[in-house]
Amino acid sequence: MSDLLVVSDLRVTFGGRPNGRAGGRTKSWARRGRTGLVAVDGVSLRVAPEETLAVVGESGSGKTTVARCVVGLQRPDSGSVTFEGRPLGPVGRRPPELQRAVQMVFQDPRSSLNPRMTVAELIGEAWRTHPAAAPAGDRPAALRRVLADVGLDGDVAARRAGDLSGGQCQRVSIARALAVGPRLLVCDEAVSALDVSVQAQILRLLVDLRSSHRLALLFITHDLGVVHQIADRVAVMRGGALVEEGPAGQVLGAPRHEYTRTLLDAALDLGAEA
């Protein structure tokens, strides 16, 4: 099967001049020749259509930076990101159809939605940005459909984001992404900030949407338990590099890399004793 998303040999450094490379973006405060922090160091990933790839790692592993490169919020020093063979540059330079194809759901829905905007305005904004995805006819009906897709009542449309619960906000974020017809959803810790009983709802929603909307998911998380529930494949990152990648059952059931084993040993289960 041909891949939807291909990330190859991605490298990102912060706060310095990339070693030995001319033309790297050098901030005035960066000393000449100083090597920055290597956040992502030669990472390659593939996501097939309708596949879920989970990227797991601890803080500083570079998993979020990879996600930001995929959605075009971070420019890599080298390496490439392609979508169906077409290069994905910074988000502002992407052709509209590629912008729409790759959408992101952030960790904290309360800070990623303007609290003073109504749900209808938030989703209308997505349609204004991408007129090609906007419904041709009856907007209120289209809005109700999008909200129903994420399990929200139509009457939520008139409410402000600031008045919604955390779970409802995350549903609105997902609805806003869905409204423009994405093929790949990049979820950066999309359930970490939610209450435990609400996490399960959002995971279930993502799994359902994946099949109903034929979505591929790039799921960034630190929680191995979540990985097992929704991912087909998993990539484990540490210190900017990929340490292990494979089918979720295999990587978590019989890890080959020592770091994956360390992560698994540290992860808590209900019942087991520390």
Added chain:
Amino acid sequence: MGEPLTAPRATTAAPLLRADGLTVDLPAPGGGEPVRVVDGVTFDVPAGTTVGLIGESGSGKTMTALAVIGLLPERAATGGELAWRGENLLRPGTDWHRVRGHEIAMIFQDPLAALNPSLTIGRQVGEILRRAGRPRAEVRRAVADLLDRVGVPDPVRRMDAYPHELSGGLRQRAMIALALAGSPSLLLADEPTTALDVTVQARILRLLRSIQQEQGLAMLLVSHDLRVVAHVADEAVVMYAGRVAERGPAGATLRRPAHPYTRALVASVPAVRTRTALADPLPGAPATPANRPSGCAFHPRCSLARDRCRIEVPRTREVEPGRWSACHFAEEVIGS
């Protein structure tokens, strides 16, 4: 039967801390009726045991913890009893300077926010000792000893470091050392590992467990994470919308819940090592005290809810020896 009637068990002695019908009212943000954010909470913390206080947002777990350490917002009104060694901490005139840090010490969630960024670790850990008038050299020795006990490597050098110079795990260890400096009998830990990476979390939990056991400390562990509570707590108290849903020994509570809310929480915890199906999620969002449903606050999300649950607030009752549940149909939940 075999037990002699004249020898009561040691556990019948007064616990270190007893919350009895504790209530906390906060003024509503826009005026109007105060909101009862903690509504009749009862539980014991016996000496030397770890009690896990479990809840989601709006459950009242943090307000309960703040009441225990006397850090409620000034406009909060309290009721019921919070007895520390039999003495009610809620009565006016409680000498918190004698209690806080010396009897009850707190470990906060985010050490970077809780520690003073402009003072060295050693100065902060040693503050309570210095205030007690101990000589400088002795304080330094004691601080190095404390840092060593919580697993900070090279403590003599690290005590001159500022919080930002340490990793998240070391900062949390420093805060534990700070809490231990006053030789408290109860450690209050509010989400002590939530801000940490998984590998660090496991080490900090092991440290807390060993400190608690070696020194016979009691610990009140506030967490939304059932896995953390399962690992360190002897007793569990599950809170929902400001009330106790159920309480009892942690193992039994999490293995065979006596409240449908606990059961749903347990079902939503994914297993790490084996592939589990996604649990059927609970509908809706956690109820908040400001918007508490009638009768049993959990009834709109409960699959067992009947008419009685919508009308009658369940009384907390002992459903098995040592296990208390606030569900009208607790026996049905345990049995299923």
